[in-house]
Amino acid sequence: MPRTKSRLFLSVLVVVGAVAYFGPTEVLEAVTGLVGNDDPVLIEQNGRQLLVGGDGESKARKCTVEVALTRRVCGDVKVVVIDAGKMPFIARNIQLAWGGGHPSILTRNSAKQGANRAAACGSFVPKYGGSCDEYAFATTDEGGSGARTEEVPLREQRCQGGAISAGYAKAKIGQGDSFLVVIATPTAVAATAYTGADEAQEQVEQCAL
Structure with missing residues (x-):
């Protein structure tokens, strides 16, 4: 009507x-x-930028970009940072997942990691020698069946594992805690899908951010 x-x-x-x-x-x-506006949002302050899903924008704006990226707490929400300078293809997958309706606010549940990983990537066949990346993360309630998957360099996959573990520790994110995922260095997000070339600005194996 x-x-x-x-x-x-x-x-x-x-x-x-x-x-x-x-x-x-x-x-x-x-x-x-x-x-239901889930389009990713770019937030810039004092020369620093972060990208966040539309559902998490109001949370991310409760502090400065500097605080979110360094202290990993923004107002009443804890923050996990994925650096596109080190993981451009993983950042691309997250950005596209946000645009497709996946949340930027997740809940940690490491007990589901194995089952979630199998549900999301069990039948995934890499075409370029890379690895299956899934979002939402396998260590969350939101991961598993229905996660967005995309091939990424194996180096990025190892990097992300260290980054998430370090992010949980730095922000003191315990089992059952909710947290906000943001992308640092958003200008470095890969513009196209992975086809075999590692395009990261910083090609490091372990990323304890």
């Missing part, structure tokens, strides 16, 4: 009243969740 002018006016009044009562941040989070 088309929305009439009176109904539209009433909706505006409801939103305005909610902002006055609850505050703009809470209403923004609620409205964003209803609309």
